[in-house]
Amino acid sequence: MNPRLDAIFKATRELFELPEGLVYLDGNSLGPLPKASREHVRHVIDEQWSSQLIKGWNDSGWIDLPQKVGDKIAKLVGAPAGSVIATDSTSVNLFKVLSAALEMQAHHTAQNPESAARRVVLSDTGNFPNDLYVAQGLLRALGDGPHGDGYELRMVEPEEVADAIDETVAVLMLTQTDYRTGRLHDMADLTRRAHEVGVLTVWDLAHSAGALPVHLDVSGADFAIGCGYKYLNGGPGAPAFVYVRPEHAAKARPALVGWMGHETPFAFDLDYRPAPTTDRMLVGTPPILAMASLDAALDVWDGVDLADVRERSIELSELFIAEVETLCPELELASPRDPQARASQVSFRFPEGYAVMQALIARDVIGDFRAPDMMRFGFTPLYLTPEEVVRAARVLETVLRDKLWDSPEYKRKSKVT
Amino acid sequence: MNPRLDAIFKATRELFELPEGLVYLDGNSLGPLPKASREHVRHVIDEQWSSQLIKGWNDSGWIDLPQKVGDKIAKLVGAPAGSVIATDSTSVNLFKVLSAALEMQAHHTAQNPESAARRVVLSDTGNFPNDLYVAQGLLRALGDGPHGDGYELRMVEPEEVADAIDETVAVLMLTQTDYRTGRLHDMADLTRRAHEVGVLTVWDLAHSAGALPVHLDVSGADFAIGCGYKYLNGGPGAPAFVYVRPEHAAKARPALVGWMGHETPFAFDLDYRPAPTTDRMLVGTPPILAMASLDAALDVWDGVDLADVRERSIELSELFIAEVETLCPELELASPRDPQARASQVSFRFPEGYAVMQALIARDVIGDFRAPDMMRFGFTPLYLTPEEVVRAARVLETVLRDKLWDSPEYKRKSKVT
Numbered sequence: 001m002n003p004r005l006d007a008i009f010k011a012t013r014e015l016f017e018l019p020e021g022l023v024y025l026d027g028n029s030l031g032p033l034p035k036a037s038r039e040h041v042r043h044v045i046d047e048q049w050s051s052q053l054i055k056g057w058n059d060s061g062w063i064d065l066p067q068k069v070g071d072k073i074a075k076l077v078g079a080p081a082g083s084v085i086a087t088d089s090t091s092v093n094l095f096k097v098l099s100a101a102l103e104m105q106a107h108h109t110a111q112n113p114e115s116a117a118r119r120v121v122l123s124d125t126g127n128f129p130n131d132l133y134v135a136q137g138l139l140r141a142l143g144d145g146p147h148g149d150g151y152e153l154r155m156v157e158p159e160e161v162a163d164a165i166d167e168t169v170a171v172l173m174l175t176q177t178d179y180r181t182g183r184l185h186d187m188a189d190l191t192r193r194a195h196e197v198g199v200l201t202v203w204d205l206a207h208s209a210g211a212l213p214v215h216l217d218v219s220g221a222d223f224a225i226g227c228g229y230k231y232l233n234g235g236p237g238a239p240a241f242v243y244v245r246p247e248h249a250a251k252a253r254p255a256l257v258g259w260m261g262h263e264t265p266f267a268f269d270l271d272y273r274p275a276p277t278t279d280r281m282l283v284g285t286p287p288i289l290a291m292a293s294l295d296a297a298l299d300v301w302d303g304v305d306l307a308d309v310r311e312r313s314i315e316l317s318e319l320f321i322a323e324v325e326t327l328c329p330e331l332e333l334a335s336p337r338d339p340q341a342r343a344s345q346v347s348f349r350f351p352e353g354y355a356v357m358q359a360l361i362a363r364d365v366i367g368d369f370r371a372p373d374m375m376r377f378g379f380t381p382l383y384l385t386p387e388e389v390v391r392a393a394r395v396l397e398t399v400l401r402d403k404l405w406d407s408p409e410y411k412r413k414s415k416v417t
Numbered sequence: 418m419n420p421r422l423d424a425i426f427k428a429t430r431e432l433f434e435l436p437e438g439l440v441y442l443d444g445n446s447l448g449p450l451p452k453a454s455r456e457h458v459r460h461v462i463d464e465q466w467s468s469q470l471i472k473g474w475n476d477s478g479w480i481d482l483p484q485k486v487g488d489k490i491a492k493l494v495g496a497p498a499g500s501v502i503a504t505d506s507t508s509v510n511l512f513k514v515l516s517a518a519l520e521m522q523a524h525h526t527a528q529n530p531e532s533a534a535r536r537v538v539l540s541d542t543g544n545f546p547n548d549l550y551v552a553q554g555l556l557r558a559l560g561d562g563p564h565g566d567g568y569e570l571r572m573v574e575p576e577e578v579a580d581a582i583d584e585t586v587a588v589l590m591l592t593q594t595d596y597r598t599g600r601l602h603d604m605a606d607l608t609r610r611a612h613e614v615g616v617l618t619v620w621d622l623a624h625s626a627g628a629l630p631v632h633l634d635v636s637g638a639d640f641a642i643g644c645g646y647k648y649l650n651g652g653p654g655a656p657a658f659v660y661v662r663p664e665h666a667a668k669a670r671p672a673l674v675g676w677m678g679h680e681t682p683f684a685f686d687l688d689y690r691p692a693p694t695t696d697r698m699l700v701g702t703p704p705i706l707a708m709a710s711l712d713a714a715l716d717v718w719d720g721v722d723l724a725d726v727r728e729r730s731i732e733l734s735e736l737f738i739a740e741v742e743t744l745c746p747e748l749e750l751a752s753p754r755d756p757q758a759r760a761s762q763v764s765f766r767f768p769e770g771y772a773v774m775q776a777l778i779a780r781d782v783i784g785d786f787r788a789p790d791m792m793r794f795g796f797t798p799l800y801l802t803p804e805e806v807v808r809a810a811r812v813l814e815t816v817l818r819d820k821l822w823d824s825p826e827y828k829r830k831s832k833v834t
Contacts, residue, residue, distance in 0.1 A: 089701025141672030255558030284506025
């Protein structure tokens with residue numbers, strides 16, 4: 001462990017509420033409560049909504065929160081100010097940017113009659129299934145119909161993506177970090193290959209933003225979306241974010257639009273005219289209580305260098321792998337062994353993984369499970385210590401050695417796994 | 418005033434935080450803070466997110482909140498349990514149901530080759546412009562393209578809607594209550610006319626839900642959406658709701674879908690299979706802090722009869738009109754004079770309406786303004802008294818008589834009007 005980092009992350013840990021004795025390895029699914037979020041939500045309720053009522057939109061700047069919060073996120077994902085907006089859910093944002101990217105390609109084809117229409121959205125089987133659902137819903141509506149002349153969602157294995165990029169592809173839609181294993185795609189390399197053959201890229205940063213340095217700008221990514229409630233600690237179901245490469249901001253036309261993305265929302269014109277900026281990715285009224293929590297949670301990152309986060313994240317995950325492989329040889333590492341090839345989580349396979357995870361949780365070691373057999377553990381340097389990582393491995397050893405998981409109570413499935 | 422109602426609404430007023438001395442006539446834009454919402458949001462932060470972390474999804478039932486909150490709303494809009502879901506914004510929900518309705522019509526045409534394709538979304542110029550923007554964005558993506566063979570948004574004057582319903586129309590998309598004047602469309606009559614010629618209906622209840630009895634079920638409406646932060650007092654940007662007529666629930670296929678609407682969200686299948694219920698209108702992870710506020714706010718309605726709300730709302734608005742017309746003859750009533758023809762707001766026209774409204778607000782009488790010349794006043798019996806209504810009219814008289822509005826500070830436009 002790099003001792004320089006101890007002091008940095010001892011200080012950031014103080015910014016969170018964490019139950020005594022709990023080892024929380026699920027910040028990749030839901031970040032814990034930043035103390036500042038609790039205070040700020042109270043403030044917004046008690047001093048803004050309560051007393052300012054409708055005036056809060058102007059007097060407390062509620063109307064500008066999507067941009068203000070977006071700018072805080074932009075710094076964490078290597079994006080320029082003004083290119084990121086906090087709004088809606090990752091799914092809704094993915095729908096917007098995917099539809100906008102397809103429209104840009106259709107427009108390009110219409111302007112260049114010699115070029116063949118691009119009808120393929122290329123993705124991989126390691127993508128978060130939700131992203132595939134969003135694409136399926138959109139393409140179904142746009143016409144992936146019975147005549148076979150419509151759009152197609154083409155899925156390949158993750159390692160086959162690079163070779164599958166060709167001139168039939170309109171959009172390459174990928175999640176940078178595999179939600180199951182933490183495996184990283186090379187965003188810059190795949191984006192470069194995509195651009196060489198005229199393909200636009202849409203990146204989901206759900207398990208990347210706040211987990212490691214992300215270089216949206218230098219990678220050349222065209223669009224990106226990401227999550228506010230995982231490594232950004234915005235609270236359950238926090239607003240998500242959307243990035244539009246500045247050169248596309250005035251051209252992108254999502255299928256889903258609304259008054260908050262209008263050039264002059266309060267003129268109440270009958271015709272939609274998109275704002276000339278990333279604001280056009282806004283649709284409805286921003287959710288202020290949820291946005292307030294995320295807004296305050298992002299201040300945890302003030303003065304934190306993501307290179308330090310990455311260094312400590314690798315230290316923690318390497319430590320965990322070493323401990324678990326020594327203590328629990330029956331588990332199979334599902335994550336890449338090379339720390340540069342994975343983000344900030346480690347997963348192990350075990351046939352009874354679900355029950356093992358329930359037994360762990362009952363012993364105050366919190367990870368999660370992904371079907372069919374994947375136990376996931378997230379590493380979040382802002383509030384996770386090396387001592388806790390060692391403790392988690394020891395509890396895991398006990399659960400396995402004593403078959404503590406072999407109990408009906410741990411095999412009963414929860415609604416959310 | 419009906420004295421029986423005094424006691425009922427004296428009790429409900431106690432459930433809200435209202436600044437001393439303020440006359441709040443803008444609950445149709447943002448409802449005030451219910452005391453229970455403050456307490457419940459604190460509880461969710463301090464006792465759920467803080468200590469349960471990821472376990473809150475199961476242990477505190479977060480995952481079921483869209484349905485639980487939806488069922489509370491269903492009671493207020495005349496809908497059966499299970500037919501309403503709280504989620505996303507009104508705009509996003511409108512996009513879902515409009516796309517689903519168009520898909521149902523396209524499917525019907527494909528099944529009945531003898532019938533002509535229906536390509537028209539019929540709406541009116543009194544619709545909230547945002548709803549028109551949502552339709553424009555969707556139709557643009559579906560192909561209202563240059564060949565003229567695509568979809569069309571047809572707008573007529575509000576009073577011409579009934580006669581414009583014909584067999585070219587796929588969907589009749591209307592807002593029940595005109596956001597400017599409070600004029601009500603006859604939902605049951607227009608829906609009946611629509612169904613007679615095979616048209617599906619989509620109703621926006623933004624200024625209706627919680628303002629007056631709404632009869633979704635008996636009106637035959639096919640789809641509806643509505644707002645959580647106006648008369649339902651859920652907080653700024655609260656989640657909205659979506660209604661699907663039960664007979665359509667297993668058929669409706671929105672263009673925008675996601676994992677929360679999947680038949681088995683946590684199986685992580687690669688293919689989308691919609692839930693067989695209204696759940697298919699869910700997309701991303703529900704925003705729990707915002708949902709908690711709305712959840713608690715809806716308990717204000719426990720034991721409240723919407724017929725009583727309607728009776729008192731008419732008493733208050735009639736009182737306001739009588740006072741203002743006596744005291745301020747320079748104002749022109751923009752709302753229907755017949756109280757049965759308007760919802761729970763009253764609007765007056767005045768060329769300098771914006772400045773007058775700013776002068777009123779500076780004197781603790783809060784209404785709002787809609788371009789070009791409309792001053793809006795909302796009447797919310799849950800927390801508004803007859804005395805306050807009289808006081809508002811008196812302050813308005815003073816502002817006009819002494820030309821207090823004629824000041825540069827009141828003419829400077831705010832970002833949100």
